[in-house]
Amino acid sequence: MDKGNYKSLKIVRTSSGSNVFNLIINRPSHVNALSADFFIEFPQALSFLDQNPDVAVVILSGAGRHFCSGIDIQVLNSNFADRPLSDRGRVGEKLRRDIKFLQDAITAIERCRKPVIVGVHGACVGGAVDIITACDVRYCSKDAYFSVKEVDLAITADLGTLQRLPGIVGYGKAMELALTGRQFSGSEAKEMGLVSKVFDTKEAMEEGIKAIAEGIAAKSPLAVTGTKAVMLKSRDMSVEQGLDYVATWNSGVLLSDDLKEAVMAHLQKRKPSFAKL
Template identity: 70%
Template sequence: MENFKSLKIDRSSPNSPVFNLYLNRPARMNALSDDFFTEFPKALAALDQSPDVSVIVLSGAGANFCSGIDISTLGSFTAGASADRGRAGEKLRRDIKFLQDSFTAIERCRKPVIAGIHGACVGAGIDIITACDVRYCTSDAFFSVKEVDMAITADLGTLQRLPAIVGYGNAMELALTARRFSGLEAKEIRLVSRVFGSKQEMDEGVRIVAEGIASKPPLAVIGTKAVLMRTRDLNLEQGLDYVATWNSSMLISDDLAEAVTAFKMKRKPVFAKL
């Protein structure tokens, strides 16, 4: 795969269907640079399209997950703005939409994306993890919806995705106060599914979960993600109709036949790559 300036990709182990995608600016606490917003969607698309990849684990290189958007990147949005207020505003809106799309790329990815969070997860780090499918962290991880302290209304996804994960009241309190909260509190409010005692324990625990998901029928895995994502925006009747339509084209597959045969023969199923 392509080499990136702000990211690193490696395989969990030889022949493993689990791939690790690292935010890779450890000297800057993995602050997101201009390069990130171009490279991240490309990396996810490449992993999504590879038949060798079943699950993606997203984490941070070094001592932190992500400290937010690099200050120099923020400054680039106001530099050289048009004197025409209308044109300047229109340009800024396009810039914001471009940044938003970089995080929505996680949801567009058919393959499950698991976030493994340690150290700082601040500002845009929250935007990233709320777009992920599953989240785990270490006990020393800390979080902050930091934007209001930077005179910004968070605009890259946190205010849209966080309430569905932790509840409206919790999301409002965290976004208005910008306070720092711990990994243990993140578990209490259901931002993460599990807290590990150390990064080593988390890396191994996440690997086991990812390998487990990767061993399951691939059409069922991507279908589960797709239907859950789509159902967020639908009422019950519409959601049931959507999954019926999805399964009408996906259910009768070689995966189903293999799963049934393997169950009857009491052996491990083997599924074709997707």
């Protein structure tokens, strides 16, 4: 699937010749609710961007007035409709596979070698929090608001928030947000470390993220993708295991043309130029 054939998404290159691409959740008339199409198309789009050598950094955002209002109620209904109650075991097994399928679509963010930066404006609710906690860097505008909403829908959040949010904001804070389902602001999200910066407006956020992404895109792609991979792997390792992993990683890629180019550019006081990945 190429970058132009999606029902729920849109891929746009930030500018001609740029190695930064925008991945946009594109259902503004439905407050960007996550449809069944989204869960099929999102991992396909991320795979396309991951494999495209012209892509160095991905910016994730939402079209219209809000980032994302969470999972479309139609998707939730489909998980419970037409399920015969005569065999509880088979019903449960099928539901488990359905949940794993939805989880896999969100985890595709982490599988993408390229950094995924998310910009949040307006609503970021329920499944949208699952998405942003899987992203590598998070920013928002002043009008953004967040909620781990699933508990209010009689659901235990199951697409990644309960696993990823504690590592970002701390266990106690994540527990409080998940149990209450309360709404919190962009400034509180910044205070707890969920986002790195709050911009005054959506437009200022878009410009700011673009500048940050272009800066990352100018760096060695081997170093950038390696940093993401090692950070993610080390998250679930002891310090000793993480150090061993990065030593093994660098033994395979450190002695690269990128290292030579970075050293020469520094000595010659010029900007380095790296080959695509």
